[in-house]
Amino acid sequence: MDGCLEVAVGVVVNGAGRCLLTRRHAGKDHAGCWEFPGGKLEPGETPREALLRELTEELGIQVESCRPLIVIPYDYPARSVRLHTYCVTAYTGTPEGREGQPLGWFDAAELRQLQLPAANRGIVNALRLPDRYLITPEPVEHGDDDAFVERLSSLLDGGYRLVQLRAKKLSQTSLRRLAERVVRLCREHEAMCLVNGSVDLAREVGADGVHLSADALRLLQEFGRPHDLWVAASCHDRQEIALASALQVDLAVCSPVRHTGSHPEAIPIGWDGFAELCAAASFPVYALGGMTNDDVDLAQQCGGQGVAAISGLWGGRRG
Numbered sequence: 001m002d003g004c005l006e007v008a009v010g011v012v013v014n015g016a017g018r019c020l021l022t023r024r025h026a027g028k029d030h031a032g033c034w035e036f037p038g039g040k041l042e043p044g045e046t047p048r049e050a051l052l053r054e055l056t057e058e059l060g061i062q063v064e065s066c067r068p069l070i071v072i073p074y075d076y077p078a079r080s081v082r083l084h085t086y087c088v089t090a091y092t093g094t095p096e097g098r099e100g101q102p103l104g105w106f107d108a109a110e111l112r113q114l115q116l117p118a119a120n121r122g123i124v125n126a127l128r129l130p131d132r133y134l135i136t137p138e139p140v141e142h143g144d145d146d147a148f149v150e151r152l153s154s155l156l157d158g159g160y161r162l163v164q165l166r167a168k169k170l171s172q173t174s175l176r177r178l179a180e181r182v183v184r185l186c187r188e189h190e191a192m193c194l195v196n197g198s199v200d201l202a203r204e205v206g207a208d209g210v211h212l213s214a215d216a217l218r219l220l221q222e223f224g225r226p227h228d229l230w231v232a233a234s235c236h237d238r239q240e241i242a243l244a245s246a247l248q249v250d251l252a253v254c255s256p257v258r259h260t261g262s263h264p265e266a267i268p269i270g271w272d273g274f275a276e277l278c279a280a281a282s283f284p285v286y287a288l289g290g291m292t293n294d295d296v297d298l299a300q301q302c303g304g305q306g307v308a309a310i311s312g313l314w315g316g317r318r319g
């Protein structure tokens with residue numbers, strides 16, 4: 001390990017879907033912030049062992065099962081930390097503030113409003129985002145928008161909850177008309193909708209956010225990210241992950257993990273390359289490039305949030 005403070009934290013959720021947070025005492029770093037219960041790894045401990053010990057010490061509960069959610073590396077001015085975050089899926093006991101710390105239970109919308117340490121933004125986003133990111137194929141100018149929207153509608157019925165409208169060749173008028181329909185449809189299905197390329201278009205059609213290419217991300221450096229939208233980015237290497245981290249993007253896709261027909265010239269990074277990029281990212285990352293529903297588990301084992309795809313999901317079956 002590299003001089004980072006290794007920390008294990010747990011997301012404990014109650015029957016009503018609310019997350020347990022505790023408040024940091026005055027005198028500690030991030031005093032007054034709400035945090036996920038947990039703490040520093042002791043020498044020789046694995047993150048999972050530290051999680052079990054910390055949650056017993058701090059809350060008086062015994063974790064029976066948990067699954068890795070995300071690992072967040074984060075450089076605070078005073079120190080670098082790496083938060084090994086787990087979702088606690090079963091425990092015994094009733095959580096109480098064993099160290100006198102206040103407890104609170106918060107739903108997903110409240111979590112985004114709370115004062116949390118900056119590194120926690122990636123955890124909150126990972127909790128909010130699904131494991132598949134559906135990217136639309138390029139629509140055809142003067143093509144059959146009804147068929148496009150119908151296909152999207154049946155995929156949303158099948159459970160997709162994150163969609164990117166990726167239309168790079170349509171005229172402005174056609175794009176705007178289609179984007180309005182796609183946003184409406186996503187809203188009806190309580191799915192999040194991002195539009196590729198344009199912050200202005202995202203705002204005009206009421207999309208949840210924007211998906212930016214690595215080049216578009218570089219242009220944001222001067223002004224920073226928009227704060228009224230979700231921001232997703234396409235990354236291909238460590239430099240682009242570092243830029244996305246500095247701009248505090250909400251999520252990214254990393255590609256190409258496998259060889260893909262849409263970018264036949266690109267050299268695949270493979271699962272090892274994908275895992276390396278996930279380890280460097282302070283936000284959820286999706287694997288892109290030759291992905292299908294069957295790759296979700298592998299992407300998550302590499303530290304990713306799941307998979308993103310055009311043809312593998314748009315044309316494929318739901319696994």
Ligand SMILES: Nc1nc2c([nH]c(=O)n2[C@H]2C[C@H](O)[C@@H](COP(=O)(O)OP(=O)(O)OP(=O)(O)O)O2)c(=O)[nH]1
Binds near residue numbers: 035081
């Ligand atoms: N527990 C926890 N720590 C977090 C979160 N977010 C975040 O940036 N951190 C940082 C703050 C601290 O620098 C570090 C945790 O260290 P800590 O000193 O609180 O750990 P600990 O529970 O072992 O502390 P203590 O026994 O010394 O009181 O991780 C979070 O959600 N939960």
Ligand SMILES: [Mg+2]
Binds near residue numbers: 040
């Ligand atoms: Mg602690």
